[in-house]
Amino acid sequence: xxxxxxxxxxxxxxxxxxxxxxxxxxxxxxxxxxxxxxxxxxxxxxxxxxxxxxxxxxxxxxxxxxxxxxxxxxxxxxxxxxxxxxxxxxxxxxxxxxxxxxxxxxxxxxxxxxxxxxxxxxxxxxxxxxxxxxxxxxxxxxxxxxxxxxxxxxxxxxxxxxxxxxxxxxxxxxxxxxxxxxxxxxxxxxxxxxxxxxxxxxxxxxxxxxxxxxxxxxxxxxxxxxxxxxxxxxxxxxxxxxxxxxxxxxxxxxxxx
Amino acid sequence: xxxxxxxxxxxxxxxxxxxxxxxxxxxxxxxxxxxxxxxxxxxxxxxxxxxxxxxxxxxxxxxxxxxxxxxxxxxxxxxxxxxxxxxxxxxxxxxxxxxxxxxxxxxxxxxxxxxxxxxxxxxxxxxxxxxxxxxxxxxxxxxxxxxxxxxxxxxxxxxxxxxxxxxxxxxxxxxxxxxxxxxxxxxxxxxxxxxxxxxxxxxxxxxxxxxxxxxxxxxxxxxxxxxxxxxxxxxxxxxxxxxxxxxxxxxxxxxxxxxxxxxxxxxxxxxxxxxxxxxxxxxxxxxxxxxxxxxxxxxxx
Ligand SMILES: [Fe+2]
Numbered sequence: 001x002x003x004x005x006x007x008x009x010x011x012x013x014x015x016x017x018x019x020x021x022x023x024x025x026x027x028x029x030x031x032x033x034x035x036x037x038x039x040x041x042x043x044x045x046x047x048x049x050x051x052x053x054x055x056x057x058x059x060x061x062x063x064x065x066x067x068x069x070x071x072x073x074x075x076x077x078x079x080x081x082x083x084x085x086x087x088x089x090x091x092x093x094x095x096x097x098x099x100x101x102x103x104x105x106x107x108x109x110x111x112x113x114x115x116x117x118x119x120x121x122x123x124x125x126x127x128x129x130x131x132x133x134x135x136x137x138x139x140x141x142x143x144x145x146x147x148x149x150x151x152x153x154x155x156x157x158x159x160x161x162x163x164x165x166x167x168x169x170x171x172x173x174x175x176x177x178x179x180x181x182x183x184x185x186x187x188x189x190x191x192x193x194x195x196x197x198x199x200x201x202x203x204x205x206x207x208x209x210x211x212x213x214x215x216x217x218x219x220x221x222x223x224x225x226x227x228x229x230x231x232x233x234x235x236x237x238x239x240x241x242x243x244x245x246x247x248x249x250x251x252x253x254x255x256x257x
Numbered sequence: 258x259x260x261x262x263x264x265x266x267x268x269x270x271x272x273x274x275x276x277x278x279x280x281x282x283x284x285x286x287x288x289x290x291x292x293x294x295x296x297x298x299x300x301x302x303x304x305x306x307x308x309x310x311x312x313x314x315x316x317x318x319x320x321x322x323x324x325x326x327x328x329x330x331x332x333x334x335x336x337x338x339x340x341x342x343x344x345x346x347x348x349x350x351x352x353x354x355x356x357x358x359x360x361x362x363x364x365x366x367x368x369x370x371x372x373x374x375x376x377x378x379x380x381x382x383x384x385x386x387x388x389x390x391x392x393x394x395x396x397x398x399x400x401x402x403x404x405x406x407x408x409x410x411x412x413x414x415x416x417x418x419x420x421x422x423x424x425x426x427x428x429x430x431x432x433x434x435x436x437x438x439x440x441x442x443x444x445x446x447x448x449x450x451x452x453x454x455x456x457x458x459x460x461x462x463x464x465x466x467x468x469x470x471x472x473x474x475x476x477x478x479x480x481x482x483x484x485x486x487x488x489x490x491x492x493x494x495x496x497x498x499x500x501x502x503x504x505x506x507x508x509x510x511x512x513x514x515x516x517x518x519x520x521x522x523x524x525x526x527x528x529x530x531x532x533x534x535x536x537x538x539x540x541x542x543x544x545x546x547x548x549x550x551x552x553x554x555x556x557x558x
Contacts (some may be wrong), residue, residue: 002344003423003425004343004344004387005344005371005376005377008325008376008377008378008379008381008384011381011385013377021423021425022421022422022423022424022425023419023421023422023424023466024422024459024490025422025458025459025460025461026460026488026490026492027491028488028490028492029489030421031489032488032489032494033420033458033488033489033494034420034421036420036486036494036496037385037420037421040383040496041381041382041383045381045382077379077380077381078380078382079378079379079380080335080380081310081336081338081339081351081374081375081380081382081421082313082314083380083382084311084551085313118319120318121314121315121316121317121319122315122316122317123315123316124315124316124317124320124321125316152315152316153317159258161494183270183326191317194317194321196319224448234497239306241533249503
């Protein structure tokens with residue numbers, strides 16, 4: 001192994017001895033000095049995860065979070081220097097991290113936080129106006145074939161836990177004591193202006209929006225939502241997306257000529 | 258005295274046009290927590306510096322604010338992820354992202370570190386040290402050549418803060434950087450805190466060491482704070498933390514440099530334990546006061 005390969009291997013593996021070939025001006029042991037690099041690497045990557053997952057951290061406390069993140073960092077260091085998106089597989093790691101097994105909601109809270117970061121940095125896109133939408137909605141026969149393009153920041157998270165309430169309680173919205181963590185919730189995440197919103201929607205509305213994001217026409221999206229809730233009415237979903245400036249284009253179905 | 262950094266004119270398609278040089282004044286690192294304060298007050302300041310990788314995102318508030326701030330101030334883009342001092346050539350996908358960022362914001366300066374941060378596909382988020390000898394010199398020259406060619410502009414290379422040295426090194430850091438500058442035409446980002454930290458950590462006289470660097474090629478100065486530790490033998494070990502005010506010993510070195518080189522674009526680097534904006538502004542003002550008192554104040558911007 002060359003100098004750099006030895007150095008790199010020892011950075012992430014605490015069991016690895018200090019690499020050979022290092023020296024100090026006093027002739028003393030370089031191990032303690034090498035330890036500075038080790039600490040910098042692991043601590044700065046844990047800090048990057050703490051920035052992305054602040055509510056996850058609050059839920060388990062600083063010591064638990066840093067220990068858990070440290071295991072993750074050593075096993076899955078970033079593959080890119082763009083640290084804003086480091087940790088996309090941290091929620092899955094949390095879900096299979098035995099010491100966190102008692103906190104069934106933790107992985108989904110982390111998933112929600114990661115979707116927020118994605119939304120924060122997602123591409124900008126101009127919304128369509130209410131008049132344009134009203135014009136298209138006027139032709140009811142064309143609605144089932146209509147496809148909506150939505151803002152790149154938008155995503156849906158179906159959870160078996162009360163992710164929205166847990167997250168909101170940590171923003172000072174509502175009381176954590178009143179949250180029942182095992183209550184399933186569906187989250188809609190999107191950026192509206194410069195702010196990322198986390199909105200609880202019904203499972204059927206979430207299903208409809210997820211289908212729209214996948215590119216399904218409105219008719220098929222509503223059918224998917226109706227399979228969850230027979231009484232599903234898409235008007236509320238369209239109103240919400242419009243109000244949040246989340247509809248960026250309307251693509252009518254191609255008519256056979 | 259070299260104060261201007263002319264944009265290098267390369268035959269191979271200089272996509273970034275002449276955008277001039279940073280002014281020989283104080284500058285600050287741009288932090289998201291200060292975006293709104295800056296736009297509200299538009300403080301008198303020479304320039305802002307960003308870490309390139311933080312802005313390699315598609316859209317959203319970072320680009321929203323940077324676009325507005327850029328319209329009022331000169332900009333320095335400082336990369337932390339190119340791993341120029343590493344064994345592998347610079348990642349072409351990363352160079353593409355950098356080129357796009359430079360195209361978008363037309364910064365007056367682009368700089369990177371004499372260090373490595375990636376190996377075998379992993380990114381370590383730290384500035385890691387490289388040995389200094391003929392082999393590594395050739396390699397780093399090739400990397401700088403490639404970066405300057407791809408970006409179509411001259412870059413500055415920053416002297417590192419290090420905690421260990423390599424048995425295999427045959428060149429001094431000053432010699433090594435002097436050769437990099439001579440062979441590639443790049444400039445020097447003189448980090449005076451790194452000079453102080455490395456000299457304490459390796460038992461050198463910083464005033465003597467700094468004279469071994471290619472000072473005439475200095476395009477920008479960094480001033481920062483460090484943390485103090487001890488090594489295994491009880492000798493002081495300084496850590497380049499960017500988490501404290503600039504130390505008096507570093508101000509002292511800065512005065513010497515300004516006396517010798519005149520005023521230069523001077524950044525207060527603070528990345529951790531970030532204080533309120535006025536605290537940082539006061540440090541930038543202090544740098545400007547030193548330059549006003551000691552330099553010839555022939556501001557070039
Ligand atoms: Fe620096």
